[in-house]
Amino acid sequence: MTSPSNYSSAPASKFLLICFPNYQSWQHWLALPFSLLFLLAMGANTTLLITIRLEASLHEPMYYLLSLLSLLDMALCLTVIPKVLAIFWFDLRSISFSACFLQMFIMNSFLPMESCTFMVMAYDRYVAICHPLRYPSIISDQFVAKASAFIIARNALLLSPVPILSARLRYCGKNVIENCICANLSVSRLSCDNITVNRIYQSVAGWTLLGSDFILIFISYIFILRAVFKLKTEGAAVKALSTCGSHFILILFFSTILLVVVLTNVARKRVPMDILILLNILHHLIPPALNPIVYGFQTKELKQGFQKLLHRGF
Structure with missing residues (x-):
């Protein structure tokens, strides 16, 4: 494999992404598992969206929010992983300035969009369990539309300065990014x-x-x-908890992966750079691949929808 130093003569209008700078000789072995995870993520989320679209019983606010989460997962996955696979499979390391800063914008804004979607889904479960009689009037289709607009506008507007600030920097010759993605700090460190x-x-x-x-x-x-533990009816607490079990698993998984990435970046002097890069890639791969599967197995209505979709296919 070519060493990073040999890339310094690339055109100034482009950056060069060097994945795993210390282990380039074996990074191509990651291409197959990453490709399989990418196909799983895209296939599972596409199946989920089609199921919700075709099954009338799933045309409810909770599943609309789940559809939004799937769309965000797919957008993040498509923004990052195809370029990573192009580097692994075909050694296509160059990326234009505009494409790099666009990728930076999507990564910085869509990740908080996901956490905001989890927050709205938590509110949905709160209303469903704590105020069940008022649920239809509070969590309506109009509420979902307004919440979706808020999620997109809040994060896009507040985080758009991140790539803008990086794009306004002067890049005086260095264009080799020691990362698989155009992370803000990985790019801005190249500036003078x-x-x-x-x-x-x-x-x-x-x-x-x-x-x-x-x-x-x-x-x-x-x-x-608090509301669940006050329920007196036999089995009511278990039933109530099961309705938000899949949501809680997704939140726990999302926050755990994010926490690992943050902690390793804080301790970057003691953690090899290649591990940080790997964790950043997995953060854009594993949640999108597992989110629809977790919901599919945990939610009875989605299981039935998947079965109907399979019967239609055959």
Whole structure:
């Protein structure tokens, strides 16, 4: 494999993505498992969306929110993984400035969109369990439309300065990104300008949005658990918890993967760069692949919808 230093003569209008700079000789072995995970993610989410679209009984706010989550997963996956696979399979490392900053914008805005969607889904479960009689009037199709618009607008507007600030920097010759993706700090470190503003804005905006979402999710589940433990009917508590079990699993998985990525970046001097890069890629692969599967196995209505879809196919 060619060493990173040999790429410094590439055109100034492009960046070069160098995945796993210390282990380039074996990175092609990751192409097959990553390709299979990518196909699983796209296939599972597509199946979920088709099932919800065709099955009339699934035309409810909870499943519309799940559809939004699937669309966000697919967008993140399609933004990152095809380029990673192109590097692994065909050694296509170059990426234009505009494509790099577009990828940066999607990654920085869509990830908080997912956490915001989880927050709205937690509110949906809170209303369903704590105020079941008022659920149809509160969680309506109109509520889902307004919540979706809020999710997209909030994160797109507040995080659009991240790629804009990076694009305004002066890049004085260095164009080799030691990463598989156009992460903000991986790109801005190549600049000959001061990147303090970039670093501070990304940290403050990102943690404010993600932190507020997780606080509201936590509060929602406190109220849900309080309401569940007050239920006197036999089996009612188990039934109530089962309705939000799949949602809780998805939140736990999303937050665990995110926490691992954050902690490894904080301890980047003690953690090899290649592990950080691998974790960042897996964060864009594993949740999209597992989210629809978890919901499919945990939700009776979705199981029935999948079965009907299979019968239609055959």
